[in-house]
Amino acid sequence: xxxxxxxxxxxxxxxxxxxxxxxxxxxxxxxxxxxxxxxxxxxxxxxxxxxxxxxxxxxxxxxxxxxxxxxxxxxxxxxxxxxxxxxxxxxxxxxxxxxxxxxxxxxxxxxxxxxxxxxxxxxxxxxxxxxxxxxxxx
Numbered sequence: 001x002x003x004x005x006x007x008x009x010x011x012x013x014x015x016x017x018x019x020x021x022x023x024x025x026x027x028x029x030x031x032x033x034x035x036x037x038x039x040x041x042x043x044x045x046x047x048x049x050x051x052x053x054x055x056x057x058x059x060x061x062x063x064x065x066x067x068x069x070x071x072x073x074x075x076x077x078x079x080x081x082x083x084x085x086x087x088x089x090x091x092x093x094x095x096x097x098x099x100x101x102x103x104x105x106x107x108x109x110x111x112x113x114x115x116x117x118x119x120x121x122x123x124x125x126x127x128x129x130x131x132x133x134x135x136x137x138x
Contacts, residue, residue, distance in 0.1 A: 051115050054112045056104075
């Protein structure tokens with residue numbers, strides 16, 4: 001019988017989800033992000049997709065990367081900040097297509113359901129992809 005994982009009330013505060021196994025996501029360019037794997041790629045079985053819960057404490061950020069397939073992100077709690085300057089709040093659903101390049105972060109903290117149909121590849125942002133803040137110019 002296939003495995004079933006059930007998470008009750010996924011819209012509760014992500015930092016109250018202490019019953020889940022959270023793992024620090026240690027990878028170049030990432031800082032502070034934790035994840036809980038719902039399913040992982042299985043190359044032997046022909047499965048490229050991955051399902052994750054991501055937890056960003058305030059100030060945490062992912063790496064800058066490009067998606068090789070689609071990515072769906074549902075903000076379960078808090079605010080998710082996109083490197084293009086857009087922020088997404090609890091209940092917002094974001095679907096990005098192949099070729100999308102970004103870095104995700106959270107100034108205030110958030111928890112996100114992330115589903116990728118294919119892996120992402122690390123990239124270096126081009127000048128036009130860098131967000132500049134009016135106060136600092138950086």
